[in-house]
Amino acid sequence: MNKADYKGIWNGLAEDISSAKIHVGGTVDEGELSTATLHTLNVLRGTIGIKPEDECLEIGCGVGRVGRGLAPLVRRWVGCDASSHMVKHARARLADLRNVELVETSGFDLKPLPDASFDVVYCTVVFMHIDVFERYNYIKEAWRVLRPGGRFFCDNTNLMTDDGWAIFEQLRTTYSPLERPAHISRCSTPQELETYLTRAQFRDVHSRTRHLWVDAWGTK
Helix, strand or coil: CCCCCHHHHHHHHCCCHHHHHHHHHCCCCHHHHHHHHHHHHHHHHHHCCCCCCCEEEEECCCCCHHHHHHHHHCCEEEEEECCHHHHHHHHHHCCCCCCEEEEECCCCCCCCCCCCCEEEEEECCCHHHCCHHHHHHHHHHHHHHEEEEEEEEEEEEECCCHHHHHHHHHHHHHCCCCCCCCCCCCCECHHHHHHHHHHCCCEEEEEEEECCEEEEEEEC
């Protein structure tokens, strides 16, 4: 399968809810997913902030792991994903939340979503699965759909840390070039993410190293 066929790849990985949870959260246990969600919320609080009046968009929402925790804290939460199966699972898991919307996208852009319609856009644990070109495309699209003053956050595993390099080496040596899974993790560097945000016209661009991770964020 072509590694850029994000819709096909993730529909295949999310045929049922258990498989979907494993591939986006590493577990089927709702308690463990909730713990991971609280961690993500704290990361967002410490970077771009969470406000009750915010209208938020998550790029690559998967089964709605983060949305389950974030939606009750904000005015409106929209999750988008290239996989129709992920959207279906997220819609079922978040059916009790009245301020939630789910949108299927192409895997390359946010075209169903209008300009200047969100206060916050974030993308977490997604960049590792997509090409560098799509990383930048999504950041440009985030700038488009944000209102003036809106905030954007993204993250990825950090190639420049020992832990990130260990993952890189493990995956490099585990698979031959023709056997590597299409969704295999690909790291970033702080400089890469900062460059994307700056080139996409974000201001007040920041990055930080967080153990295995690199976070980057900015303001429209």
